Amino acid sequence: MTRIRLLPPAGPAARRLVLAQLVSSLGDGAFYTTSALYFSHVVGLSPARIGLGLTLAWAFGAVAGVPLGRLADRWGPRGTAVLLALATSASVGAFLVVRSFGPFLVAACCYAAAVSGxxxxxxxxxAGLVSKRERTAVLAHLQSRLxxxxxxxxxxxxxxxWSGxxxxxxxxxxxDAVSFAVCALVLARLPVVRGSGVPVAGDGGTAGGGPSRSVLRDRPYVVVTLLNSVLLLRMPLLSLGIPLxxxxxxEAPEWVASALFVLNTLGVAAFQVRAARGVHSTATAVAAVRWSGLVLFxxxxxxxxxGVALPVWAAVAVLAAGAVLHLAGEMxxxxxxxxxxxxxxPAGRTGEYQGFFGTGLTLARTAGPLVLTVLLVGWGVPGWFLLGGxxxxxxxxxxxxVRWAEPCGAVLPEEPRLNVARQRAGAGRGDPRGPRSA
Known part of the structure; x- marks a missing residue:
């Protein structure tokens, strides 16, 4: 039986990051399960207004992610993360008192922006606290605890x-509001990682002492984000496509969809760390993504x-086998x-770039319902093969x-990039990115 480690062995900083993730996800799990009925029964909104408000809010959050990530690069990610965790807590707290669409929309936009940032x-x-080689392993622990x-x-x-x-x-x-407040306290205990302290991409200045440009002008990264959003269709596939x-x-009973979702959640919690072993460089990452595409197919x-005229027991067995393959490809x-x-x-631009990379998930969740409904419900079996393709x-x-990006200098070893930033900052000024923890 696989033993699930609660915290990673990569040092106290990584452990606090994982603890902060675990604490906030506890509240999130309860929020996601109850939010639709809460907004309907307690706030008093119609389903149409709930859907419209949340769609507008998540669109706003996707746009806000890049400038908030840029702010983290400029003024330091620890302080920014603490403030945004508190903002998330306050936004959830606002849902406790709103009772009409206007205030609900404002609170939802604040919540989505704070979560994205x-x-x-x-x-x-x-990126500032964990070495490059350990980073994917720590992210695997974060996903597992999530x-x-x-x-x-x-x-x-x-x-x-059940209570109602x-x-x-x-x-x-x-x-949920308390969980994000506790998350902020945990993040505040992390070491300081200094920001550039100067204008960054989009402000007409520099990051890390050198010239910079907006992430939107980094064409390889934009294409990577768009292609990754296609692979992220695996998420609404599990929550929407398979139930439909x-x-x-x-011929399978509808409760099987819930059982497959639980199987996926527990599988990621148990095996994501193991699945991430060996991914510690760009080359191994590309190999992992290519393998995942074949397994998802x-x-x-x-x-x-x-869907091919199988008895109930056989249909359930086939669905379970597909879910196991989906889990392996996802991880x-x-x-x-x-x-x-x-x-x-680029060095010193992680917040901005990660803010943009996160929009791929929003795009997948936005386009997913339409794409999956057309392919799976409308086209049936051929739709599955097109999706796999x-x-x-x-x-x-x-x-x-990724190969296209390499000649442009986007993929460089971490320490040389860091040394270049230090040299540009000038001798005697210290490490512009602050202390690091192994």
Missing amino acids: LAAARQALL NAGLALGAGVGGLAL SRGVYLAVFAM WISERT ASCAVFALS RHSAGSWQISFDLA LFVVASLGLGYT
């Missing part, structure tokens, strides 16, 4: 749904078989994409795009 600031903080926290939080949210009490709903949202497929195209092919894709997203970001093309294309 916090993700970018955390990545910049990780899933574990979401699962536990979802259990708490399930109790609220207004007071219990309010308690769940209060718990089971309901409309198979295989999972699509197996899922397609479940390898995660490990490879993390490494690539960091390696292609998209995964393969995106994974291969991402590797070629």
Whole structure:
């Protein structure tokens, strides 16, 4: 039986990052489980207004991620992450008192922006505190703890749904607000990682003492983000596509969709760290992403078989096999994409670049419902093979795009890049990025 480590062996700084992730994800799991019914039953909004408000909010959050990540690069990721964790806590707290669409929309936009910015600031903080070789392993622990926290939080949210009490709903949202306040306290105990202290990309200045440009003008990184968003369709596939497929195209009972989601969550919590082993360079990351594309194609092919006139027990078995392949592909894709997203970001610009890279997830979640509904419900079995083909093309294309980026100097060893930044900053001024922890 696999033993799940709660904290990584990479030093106290990495352990605090993982602890902060675990604490905030507990509240998030409860929030995601109950938010729709809370906004309907407690706030008093119609489903159409809830959908419109959240769509606008997440679009705003995606746009806000880049400038907030840029702010983390300029003024330091630790302080920025602490402030954004507190802003997230305050935004969730605001949901406790809003009772109409206007205030709800404002609170939702603040929440989405704070969450997007916090993700970018955390990545910049990780880049400053953890060595390049250990970074993907620590990210694997972060993802594992994220899933574990979401699962536990979802259990708490399930109790609220079972109760149906207004007071219990309010308690769940209060718990989420408290979880982000505690997250801020944990992040505040991390070592300081200094920002550049000067204008960065988009401000007409420099980052780390050298010339810079907006991430939007870094064409290889933009293409990598877009290709990665195609691979991220695996996320709405699990939460939306497979439930619709089971309901409309198979003989399997609908509860199987929930069982497959639990299987995925527990699988990532148990095996993500192991799946990330060996991914410690751009070359190994590209290999992992290419492998993930092929495995995701295989999972699509197996899922397609479940819709071919099978008895109930056989359809359930085939769906479970497809879910296991999906899990394996997901974990390898995660490990490879993390490494690539960091390696292609210039020194001192991690927050800005991670803020932009995070928009790929928003794009996948926005386009996913339409794409998956057309392919799987509308086209059936051929749609599964087309989706699998998209995964393969995106994974291969991402590797070629990384090669395109290399001649431009985007992929460089971490320490030489750091030394260049120090030399430009001038002798005797200290490390512009602050202390590092192994």
